[in-house]
Amino acid sequence: MTTENPPASSPRVALITGANIGIGRVTAVRLAELGFTVFLAGRSAKRTQVVIDEIHALTQTSDRAFYLPLELDDLNSVRACAGLFLARELPLHLLINNAGLAGDKGQTKQGFEMAFGVNHLGHFLLTQLLLDKLKASAPARVVTVASRAHLMAVQGLDWNALDKPTRSLTGTREYGASKLANILFSAHLAKVLAGTGVSSYSLHPGVVDTEVWREVPNWLRPLLRLRGLLTPEQGAQTSLYCALQAPAQESGLYYDKCRIKTPSRVAQDEQLALQLWNQSLQWVEAYR
Ligand SMILES: NC(=O)c1ccc[n+]([C@@H]2O[C@H](COP(=O)([O-])OP(=O)(O)OC[C@H]3O[C@@H](n4cnc5c(N)ncnc54)[C@H](OP(=O)(O)O)[C@@H]3O)[C@@H](O)[C@H]2O)c1
Secondary structure (H helix, E strand, O other), rough: OOHHHOOOOOOOOEEEOHHHHHOHHHHHHEEEEEEOEEEEEEEEEHHHHHHHHHHHHHHOOOOOOOEOOOOOHHHHHHHHHHHHHOOOOOOOEEEOOOOOOOOOOEEOOOOOOOOHHHHHHHHHHHHHHHHHHHHHHOOOOEEEEEEEEHHHOOOOOOOHHOOOOOOOOOOOOHHHHHHHHHHHHHOOOOOOOOOOEEEEEEEOOOOOOOOHHHOOOOOHHHHHHHOOOOOOHHOOOHHHHHHOOOHHHOOOEEEEEOOOOOOOOOOHOOHHHHHHHHHHHHHHHHOO
16 A cells, blocks of 8 residues: 655646546556646445556556545545645645445434435535645646536425435435535536636536446336436546646536536526535534
């Protein structure tokens, strides 16, 4: 396992969650190839080491990629992860909130609905803890991988369901709500960060052939395949576009196929975004 600090001369630093596989893996590898020092935050050191080795082989370096332990279903683990990164006293130019699950049911360690807790609340706290570092490293960006699945959450967020076990049979309704939360969070983050040189983007990566569908019941999978799955390489393109190319003045917007896309009406609800922001702050403060 690579644990030492990257060289002080490293120009750009990125932290990517869920980078051991899927869209996150491709994003991390590509950023490292472009010269970023990448921190891969996830729950398996062993599986992440495979990607770290791949990066070092591709870049012919031994100090371009580092592992950070992170379990997004445990707010204490999120705090520990941010603490480990901040202890390195490095800048942070890119935070990519990529990790996610679909169809997993239950509750996080602190009792939040599983999809909401992992996909939104864990990333919300991670971002809060790294905000000062991002501002100090400006220009910097926060990229949050959301989904077209937010369209399922037409009614907005059911506040009473967010701190309870998953109710639906497939977990897809809760997944949609968590991805709506990702878009609302990213949009409000852009407001909070206005004038700081840090911009915020959310995106739909496409329907991509990754492990994210592992909990989806077998009978639903043919429907996914009918929609024509993208490869993880194709699926990482919009994340990379938001990380590297989207204009800073487009901060707060939602992207699909490397272009601005208008999300659902409820995803554009500024009051709901503010309410989610304030409620999320209260929740993470309650579990310090
Ligand atoms: N694939 C699609 O079609 C699609 C469509 C729309 C949006 N997205 C979004 O794209 C993002 C990346 O997903 P993917 O398709 O690349 O799926 P993936 O291959 O399953 O990767 C998901 C990553 O998230 C990590 N993760 C899950 N639960 C976690 C937890 N509790 N703590 C820390 N890490 C956790 C996984 O870690 P482990 O390997 O340890 O489980 C894995 O590294 C997700 O946000 C997903 O919602 C995907």
